[in-house]
Amino acid sequence: MTDVQPTTKKDWASDQEVRWCPGCGDYSILTAVQMLMPDLGVSRENTVFISGIGCAARFPYYMNTYGMHSIHGRAPAIATGLAMARPDLDVWVIGGDGDLLSIGGNHLIHALRRNVNLTILLFNNQIYGLTKGQYSPTSEVGKVTKSTPFGSLDAPFNPIALALGANASFVARTHDMDRQHMQATFRRAHDHKGAALVEIYQNCNVFNNGAFDTITSKSNRDSMLIPLRHGEPLRFGADGEKGVIIGDDGRAQVADVAEVGEDRIVVHDERAPSASMAFNLAQLAAGPHEPTPVGVFRAVERAEYTESTDQQLARALAEQGPADLAGLLRSGATWEIG
Amino acid sequence: MPSGDRHAARPVGRVAEGTVDTTSARRHDKGERVTDTAARHQPTTIDRLVIRFAGDSGDGMQLTGDRFTSASALFGNDLATLPEFPAEIRAPAGTLAGVSAFQVHISDHDITTPGDAPNVLVAMNPAALRAELHRLDEGGTIIVNVDTFDERNLAKAGYADNPLTDGSLKGYTVYEVPMTSLTKDAVAPAGVKPRDADRSKNFFALGLVSWMYTRPIEPTLEWIAEKFGRNAMVHEANVLAFKAGHAFGETAELFDHRYEVRPAPQEPGTYTNINGNTALAWGLIAAGQLARLPLFLGSYPITPASDILHELSKHKNFGVRTLQAEDEIAGVGSAIGAAFGGHIGVTTTSGPGIALKSEAMGLAISLELPLVVVDIQRGGPSTGLPTKTEAADLLLAMYGRHGEAPMPILAPATPSDCFAVAIEAVRIALTYRTPVMLLSDGYLANGTEPWRLPDVTTLDPIEVDFTTEPNHVDDDGQPEYWPYLRDPETLARSWAVPGTPGLMHRIGGIEKADGTGNISYDPANHGRMVALRAAKVAGIAASIPPVEAVGDVDDAELLVLGWGSTWGAITTAVERARAEGHKVAQLHLRHLNPFPSNLGEVLARYPRVLVPEMNLGQLSRLVRAEFLVDARSVNKVEGTPFTAAELHSAILGAIRD
Numbered sequence: 001m002t003d004v005q006p007t008t009k010k011d012w013a014s015d016q017e018v019r020w021c022p023g024c025g026d027y028s029i030l031t032a033v034q035m036l037m038p039d040l041g042v043s044r045e046n047t048v049f050i051s052g053i054g055c056a057a058r059f060p061y062y063m064n065t066y067g068m069h070s071i072h073g074r075a076p077a078i079a080t081g082l083a084m085a086r087p088d089l090d091v092w093v094i095g096g097d098g099d100l101l102s103i104g105g106n107h108l109i110h111a112l113r114r115n116v117n118l119t120i121l122l123f124n125n126q127i128y129g130l131t132k133g134q135y136s137p138t139s140e141v142g143k144v145t146k147s148t149p150f151g152s153l154d155a156p157f158n159p160i161a162l163a164l165g166a167n168a169s170f171v172a173r174t175h176d177m178d179r180q181h182m183q184a185t186f187r188r189a190h191d192h193k194g195a196a197l198v199e200i201y202q203n204c205n206v207f208n209n210g211a212f213d214t215i216t217s218k219s220n221r222d223s224m225l226i227p228l229r230h231g232e233p234l235r236f237g238a239d240g241e242k243g244v245i246i247g248d249d250g251r252a253q254v255a256d257v258a259e260v261g262e263d264r265i266v267v268h269d270e271r272a273p274s275a276s277m278a279f280n281l282a283q284l285a286a287g288p289h290e291p292t293p294v295g296v297f298r299a300v301e302r303a304e305y306t307e308s309t310d311q312q313l314a315r316a317l318a319e320q321g322p323a324d325l326a327g328l329l330r331s332g333a334t335w336e337i338g
Numbered sequence: 339m340p341s342g343d344r345h346a347a348r349p350v351g352r353v354a355e356g357t358v359d360t361t362s363a364r365r366h367d368k369g370e371r372v373t374d375t376a377a378r379h380q381p382t383t384i385d386r387l388v389i390r391f392a393g394d395s396g397d398g399m400q401l402t403g404d405r406f407t408s409a410s411a412l413f414g415n416d417l418a419t420l421p422e423f424p425a426e427i428r429a430p431a432g433t434l435a436g437v438s439a440f441q442v443h444i445s446d447h448d449i450t451t452p453g454d455a456p457n458v459l460v461a462m463n464p465a466a467l468r469a470e471l472h473r474l475d476e477g478g479t480i481i482v483n484v485d486t487f488d489e490r491n492l493a494k495a496g497y498a499d500n501p502l503t504d505g506s507l508k509g510y511t512v513y514e515v516p517m518t519s520l521t522k523d524a525v526a527p528a529g530v531k532p533r534d535a536d537r538s539k540n541f542f543a544l545g546l547v548s549w550m551y552t553r554p555i556e557p558t559l560e561w562i563a564e565k566f567g568r569n570a571m572v573h574e575a576n577v578l579a580f581k582a583g584h585a586f587g588e589t590a591e592l593f594d595h596r597y598e599v600r601p602a603p604q605e606p607g608t609y610t611n612i613n614g615n616t617a618l619a620w621g622l623i624a625a626g627q628l629a630r631l632p633l634f635l636g637s638y639p640i641t642p643a644s645d646i647l648h649e650l651s652k653h654k655n656f657g658v659r660t661l662q663a664e665d666e667i668a669g670v671g672s673a674i675g676a677a678f679g680g681h682i683g684v685t686t687t688s689g690p691g692i693a694l695k696s697e698a699m700g701l702a703i704s705l706e707l708p709l710v711v712v713d714i715q716r717g718g719p720s721t722g723l724p725t726k727t728e729a730a731d732l733l734l735a736m737y738g739r740h741g742e743a744p745m746p747i748l749a750p751a752t753p754s755d756c757f758a759v760a761i762e763a764v765r766i767a768l769t770y771r772t773p774v775m776l777l778s779d780g781y782l783a784n785g786t787e788p789w790r791l792p793d794v795t796t797l798d799p800i801e802v803d804f805t806t807e808p809n810h811v812d813d814d815g816q817p818e819y820w821p822y823l824r825d826p827e828t829l830a831r832s833w834a835v836p837g838t839p840g841l842m843h844r845i846g847g848i849e850k851a852d853g854t855g856n857i858s859y860d861p862a863n864h865g866r867m868v869a870l871r872a873a874k875v876a877g878i879a880a881s882i883p884p885v886e887a888v889g890d891v892d893d894a895e896l897l898v899l900g901w902g903s904t905w906g907a908i909t910t911a912v913e914r915a916r917a918e919g920h921k922v923a924q925l926h927l928r929h930l931n932p933f934p935s936n937l938g939e940v941l942a943r944y945p946r947v948l949v950p951e952m953n954l955g956q957l958s959r960l961v962r963a964e965f966l967v968d969a970r971s972v973n974k975v976e977g978t979p980f981t982a983a984e985l986h987s988a989i990l991g992a993i994r995d
Contacts, residue, residue: 014844016844016856016857043839044842045836045837045838045839045840045841045842046836046837048678048836050675053847060844060846061844061846061857063844064842065842066836066837066842066843066844067843067844067845067846068675068678068705068844068845068846069844069845069846069847069848070671070674070701070846070847071697071698071700071701071847074667074668074671074698077636077663077664077667077668077671077672077675078671078672078674078675078678079675080661080668080671080672080675081634081636081661081671081672081673081674081675081676081677081678081679081683082675082676082678082679082836083675084634084659084661084672084675084676085632085634085659085675085676085679085680085681086679086680086681086836086837088837089679089836089837106664106665106668107664107667107668107671110663110664110668309659312654313654313655313657313659315654316653316654316655317654317655319655320653320654320655321655322655323627323655323656323657325623325624325627325656325794326791326793326794326795328620328623328653328656329610329620329791329792329794330608330610330791332610332611332612333408333411333412333557333610333611334608334609334610334791335411335412335414335608335609335610336607336608336609337414337604337605337606337607337609337790338606
């Protein structure tokens, strides 16, 4: 690996013209990433962005790194092979809710359970954009779209709960209206050893405009976003007047701190070995119209896949000795003809 | 092979009436008697033997056949094997569905097939007898475990009457051996419970057959020690059962003769007995060594390909990384990812998996990255016949992707040939930056043959030239990197792997501009790129040696054109026809796309071309379309390989036409 030379945002931008719809939330995510990269202490040649298909999947073309715009849903699988082959690389996976949760749902959960060293950015806009506006696996029930003129019947996935169910070691949520929060979250995800999933609430201003306004617009954030800070009580509101408690039914719920008392407010523990509380918090909001936790739900250490792969290779080398092709061919019963 | 020796292995000696042992074992045969009992310990030499072991799935017939084969291989016979087993792990015991069989052909001369009809059938239960009897050579020998021929088992096998007593086996030589009870008695000293004793009866059968056919016993005893050494009781039981079977042959005056198949004259060298999947896995490992690149296998378990995943997983000390992926698509996807990183990406599967990998193969074609896709063909469509062989994926390999998506295709001819073909697949993939399809099949995958080991130091290295410097200058005179600049000779694109400073670039499945590799929707550019990808694959022919027919090359009335595992049966059939005075030539293809550059010219030399295939005529369609040659098809799509006899008569028929 070469020494990392200092870079600027410009160094990380490719010469390709960015072609998302004007006003798309993807622009702010791209800017956040391009601005963050110089601070991560990584080199462009050792950074790879792998994407599937969809609007978000154009992302790699705009990064001056190595990149692959692959096929629909398969980016986590392709990235798994690359990360296993080349643990020296920094591999990012970019995809939308259709790409990573519908056609690619299987690959996503398996990358998470294996804990492959990948930073996975899930652009969730709750709609299919590139195919012009069908409902997605995160769309709310009753969504009226071109393919569901009478309203969709499908219950949506909760990406955070899904990832936790797959025993993901790092799960976080951020949104496209807050660059600082995105960057802080991306940095944590990048620095995490193992598979890190970040759900980004991203506005599709053409087919699903304003889907997250209720919680992410500047005026609503204080009252609708619940910041997850490790070791701190889960409080929000302009004066921290609201908090998260565990109700009598065992479910997380929002309460007035003054009413329930500070002692009942849940203290966030992203490192809890059990994902139960994180799972509970993930289901606090029924959708992006109720107070919603953002930040890191879970960040725990467990065996990382590419490192384990290399350890097995090293063990095999120690136990079986160096590669000996002639020896391999003679490893079964052999006989000589004179 | 001369046609006269088809029955050479049939027992010929007979014992006089009254000399049959007083144990419960019995022999009945079809007639003539001889009185020469003294000769029974002197083996009669025969030139070949086809023996088929058949029993319930739980009876260990694959293992028994495999050990008999190994002992014969070490003895120096030429051989070929055909394991056949049901798709169910354990079909109900005693039923026809649960019958598992293993056929081995051993000889004192060069052979190419596991034999058409067995000379000897070992049947461990009535179902095995019922399911396999029709294959047996007319007048052949049957050895049955008579203990299993009770009412219940006979009913399960669908026998209304006991075939051992109803006269229906008249015309065969039948040996009734109470294998279960003799094994129980034999293993009792080891402290084995009667219930568990049953598990050793296949070793009794192996011991008996080893005596009858004068196989060396040491290799089997060594193997038993190696395999079961950790469990003293099982080890001892298997040794006792094996020795008891051997001694039974020796002492029970049931078997009038022993037979011996002398070693075959073979090229000097070191030999091992190998099946196609192992040879294929070793070939991939060898290719990694020859290219000095690490090997990556992304694979999802599927019959009959899984053994390649198993084998490669054992050899991580060669730097082999294996991923048992979550599905077929992830298998090929991870291999593409590894290839992007500069590894030799491989995915292994069977037909259903190929269908699932189609889109990803298209991606690899568009990315122009090396990739080896191995299809161990089986009966289709859909789940089809998972454990049975077929070769009906040729057109799938050729055309089974959307768009103009050409892919080189290779096929091995014999189990050991899988080694060389795997290396060739990697060579083409790396040299031309293309996915390559390797079409093996279930018959090659599990069948074995003796393989003279190559001197690995003589294998050609595979050169890979990763790009490490900019290869273009922009309008301002600045050096830059164009990932789709091509080698003028091979048309392979430039390949810079991630980690290379200054050459950062993006590739993808969207059409790329010729040269820069940037996204391009330009119609003329698309036409050019389609033509370039086609020309690149067609151009591989320049690196393929011209093909040469064998046999009556100059004056043949008929050329038999084949590909894949039909080679053995075609070769034997052609030799038979030529021995009868017919003029026949034979040509077998390893490269199916592109075809060798002189193929059309060779085909044009012969008045008739016959193409035997385990499909409905896929290669024949390709050669008819490509060369306007009147190729005739002979087809078999029954889950079993062609027999030499079938092809022999097809050849005669084609000549007469």
